[in-house]
Amino acid sequence: MDATPAASGLPLRIADFSTLAEALDYAALGKTGYNYYTRGVKLYAKLPYAELRRDAQALARRLIDLGASRGSRVAIVADTDPDFMRFFYACQYAGLIPVPLPASVHLGGRKAYVSQLRRLLSICQADIGMAPKGFLPYLKEAAQDLKMRFLGSPQEFYDLPESSTHLQPSEPNEIAYLQYTSGSTRFPRGVMITQKAVLNNLFAIVKHGIHVRSEDRAVSWLPYYHDMGLVGLVLAPMAAQVSVDYLSTRDFAMRPRLWLTLMSQNKATVSVSPPFGYELAARRVREKEVQNFDLSSWRVAGVGAEPIRTEPLDKFADLLAPSGFDRHSFIPCYGMAECSLAVTFSSLGQGIDVDHVDTDTLATEQRAIPLHPSQDRKTVRSTSFTNCGAPLPGYEVEIRNEQGEVLPERHCGTLYVRGPSVMSGYFGDLIATREVLSPDGWLNTGDLAYQVGKSIVITGREKDLIILNGRNIWPQDLEYLAEQQDEVRTGDTSSFSITDANGEERAVMMVECRESDENKRADLRERIHCQIREEFGIDCLIELVPRNTLHRTTSGKLSRSGAQKGYLERIAAERSSGPTEDLYDATLRRRAV
Numbered sequence: 001m002d003a004t005p006a007a008s009g010l011p012l013r014i015a016d017f018s019t020l021a022e023a024l025d026y027a028a029l030g031k032t033g034y035n036y037y038t039r040g041v042k043l044y045a046k047l048p049y050a051e052l053r054r055d056a057q058a059l060a061r062r063l064i065d066l067g068a069s070r071g072s073r074v075a076i077v078a079d080t081d082p083d084f085m086r087f088f089y090a091c092q093y094a095g096l097i098p099v100p101l102p103a104s105v106h107l108g109g110r111k112a113y114v115s116q117l118r119r120l121l122s123i124c125q126a127d128i129g130m131a132p133k134g135f136l137p138y139l140k141e142a143a144q145d146l147k148m149r150f151l152g153s154p155q156e157f158y159d160l161p162e163s164s165t166h167l168q169p170s171e172p173n174e175i176a177y178l179q180y181t182s183g184s185t186r187f188p189r190g191v192m193i194t195q196k197a198v199l200n201n202l203f204a205i206v207k208h209g210i211h212v213r214s215e216d217r218a219v220s221w222l223p224y225y226h227d228m229g230l231v232g233l234v235l236a237p238m239a240a241q242v243s244v245d246y247l248s249t250r251d252f253a254m255r256p257r258l259w260l261t262l263m264s265q266n267k268a269t270v271s272v273s274p275p276f277g278y279e280l281a282a283r284r285v286r287e288k289e290v291q292n293f294d295l296s297s298w299r300v301a302g303v304g305a306e307p308i309r310t311e312p313l314d315k316f317a318d319l320l321a322p323s324g325f326d327r328h329s330f331i332p333c334y335g336m337a338e339c340s341l342a343v344t345f346s347s348l349g350q351g352i353d354v355d356h357v358d359t360d361t362l363a364t365e366q367r368a369i370p371l372h373p374s375q376d377r378k379t380v381r382s383t384s385f386t387n388c389g390a391p392l393p394g395y396e397v398e399i400r401n402e403q404g405e406v407l408p409e410r411h412c413g414t415l416y417v418r419g420p421s422v423m424s425g426y427f428g429d430l431i432a433t434r435e436v437l438s439p440d441g442w443l444n445t446g447d448l449a450y451q452v453g454k455s456i457v458i459t460g461r462e463k464d465l466i467i468l469n470g471r472n473i474w475p476q477d478l479e480y481l482a483e484q485q486d487e488v489r490t491g492d493t494s495s496f497s498i499t500d501a502n503g504e505e506r507a508v509m510m511v512e513c514r515e516s517d518e519n520k521r522a523d524l525r526e527r528i529h530c531q532i533r534e535e536f537g538i539d540c541l542i543e544l545v546p547r548n549t550l551h552r553t554t555s556g557k558l559s560r561s562g563a564q565k566g567y568l569e570r571i572a573a574e575r576s577s578g579p580t581e582d583l584y585d586a587t588l589r590r591r592a593v
Contacts (some may be wrong), residue, residue, distance in 0.1 A: 003046055004031060005032065006215050007215060008027070009030050012212070012214045015202040015206050015240055017199055018195065019169060019195040019199065020176055023202075024092070027238050030050075030241050032242060033049045033051070034052070034082065034085055035047075035246065036246050039247075039248075039251040039258060041261050047082045047085055049238065055090075056092070058162050059086055060093035060167055061165040062158075062160045062162055063090055065165060070096070072149075073126045074087065074099065075124065075126035075128070075139075076100055076101060076129075076131075077101045077129075077130065077132060077135045078100035078103050078230075080103075080224065083154040087130050087157075094167065094169075095169065096128075099120070099178040099180075100179070103224075114141045117139060117142035118142040118143075118146075121142055121143055121146055123427065124428075126148060127149045128150050129148055129150075133155075136153050175424070176194060178192060179337045181337050190427035191423045192425055193421075197422065198231065199239070205232070205236050209331070209345040210331070213269070216269045217266060217269055217270070218237050219259065219262050219263050220244060221247040227337040231340055231341035247259060257281065257285050260320070263298055264295060269298060269300065273301075274304065274305040275309055287319065292323075295320055295323045296325075297324075298326070299329055300329060303330055304332065307458060307459075310354050310386060311480075311490075314327075327352070328349050330351050332386050332389060333389060336447075338423045339419065339422055346455075354386060355368070355457050357370055357384075358371060358383075362472065363473060368459075370410075383477060385458070388455065389455050390454040390455050391417075395417065399449055399450055399451055401413045407450075409450070409451050410451070412449065412450045414448060416442045418440075422441060422443050423437070446461060448461070459474060460476060468505050468507060473536060478509055481535060482542075487520075488524075491558060494510045494559075495509040496509075498568060506541060507532075507540040510543045510544075511542060512545055513545065528542050550563055551565075
């Protein structure tokens with residue numbers, strides 16, 4: 001079996017369609033499609049767009065014959081599998097709304113995952129549900145007591161009789177899909193994206209963001225239930241008739257080098273990842289392996305989905321330069337599910353543009369005063385941020401203060417966005433929608449940023465900002481200091497603030513630690529504490545916890561609010577029952593029970 005080719009054999013159309021169904025109708029005339037690889041980087045399934053269209057239309061008729069009314073929600077546990085594609089696109093042809101659900105049983109175990117699925121099913125009021133065989137028991141348990149029309153495995157749907165029901169695909173102003181936000185597993189929100197909105201964003205991404213070429217080929221390990229994975233690496237390639245090669249997210253997490261192997265093997269040109277993906281690959285790949293890769297074809301290495309730190313990207317580029325990877329291929333970008341996906345893109349071929357600013361002025365005055373290389377950084381403390389590029393054509397951005405006034409260049413405030421792919425709202429939550437979306441179309445992103453010319457620089461999430469004695473302290477700055485210790489890996493820290501017993505704000509950092517020796521843990525704790533005090537002049541409480549303790553969202557992002565919640569629950573328990581054992585030992589003991 002051979003993978004679908006890079007060349008479609010069609011005149012390239014750059015997402016200039018009215019609906020996703022129309023885009024697939026055109027892609028199906030060519031030779032390209034989706035391809036699926038094992039952890040041995042062997043092709044085990046391919047789904048040409050032509051075959052996908054036939055399968056999706058046949059499945060669409062079965063869904064309609066189940067009695068689902070137009071606009072009904074179809075919950076799909078989004079494992080990296082061809083069946084997800086068939087169901088997602090079947091909804092497009094049937095006038096139904098697909099709702100991708102996470103396909104990951106978190107460390108909280110079955111109970112936590114089932115509880116999460118139940119919340120998601122309830123919020124979207126799912127009428128139909130599908131899960132791959134391995135996930136079906138979880139979905140069935142989650143759906144108990146919910147009124148759903150039909151719930152089953154892919155094969156159970158395929159076994160239903162097919163009729164000649166007339167198909168009426170979704171119209172441009174109808175909802176294309178619901179995308180759950182990744183920020184909260186306890187209070188998720190379903191973002192409503194219309195056909196028109198997502199096609200507008202796809203057009204901007206493939207034309208102005210990556211400048212798609214007819215010979216492009218993409219590789220992805222990103223989950224389908226995250227906006228970057230769904231919009232960026234499922235819908236965008238299809239809308240540009242590009243073939244995609246997939247690895248499962250689980251396989252990538254276990255063996256990150258598979259990503260590079262597949263890029264090299266198939267001479268792929270486009271791939272996108274959050275910073276932690278590049279960091280993980282650089283950490284796991286040995287120098288002697290680098291010569292086995294040929295990454296000279298990789299022209300678009302997108303970076304986004306979380307604050308972009310340059311150190312992991314520099315390590316990745318340095319390590320893989322001998323394999324032909326060009327650091328100028330990095331394209332930092334900014335976006336969010338509420339805008340379909342992308343809002344800004346850095347210029348193609350520019351690479352990473354770092355803005356060094358005066359830390360103290362930013363903390364006290366919220367002004368990003370640039371520091372030039374000639375300045376002595378030993379006397380002026382600096383903070384570095386990555387420039388995320390200018391808004392895509394048709395999009396507007398504003399930086400506003402707490403009073404809603406637009407701020408001048410290099411003044412830090414809340415980022416507002418307006419453009420042709422902004423959501424219609426949160427499904428079933430008018431109050432939450434009105435909190436962030438104004439009648440004239442401006443969206444409050446909840447992100448803090450400043451402008452440099454036309455470009456934006458993201459400094460963090462508004463809700464994560466630590467404010468001590470009138471100073472703004474970015475949690476990632478504290479986390480970076482901890483991650484410079486040999487025992488601490490990038491992404492293994494979470495910093496936040498709490499109100500202590502005296503009513504004062506206090507900085508806290510939780511650090512995942514692999515050291516079992518109590519004395520060595522105490523030494524690490526003291527080193528981190530002293531470094532933060534020396535750098536920022538604050539006393540930060542350092543709590544060490546075992547591996548895989550810190551809370552993460554469904555898309556793998558670290559959740560500072562989740563870490564804060566867990567910490568406060570522990571403090572409350574101590575107040576009611578007296579002091580407890582060391583947090584590291586207590587966590588291990590709970591896991592053993």
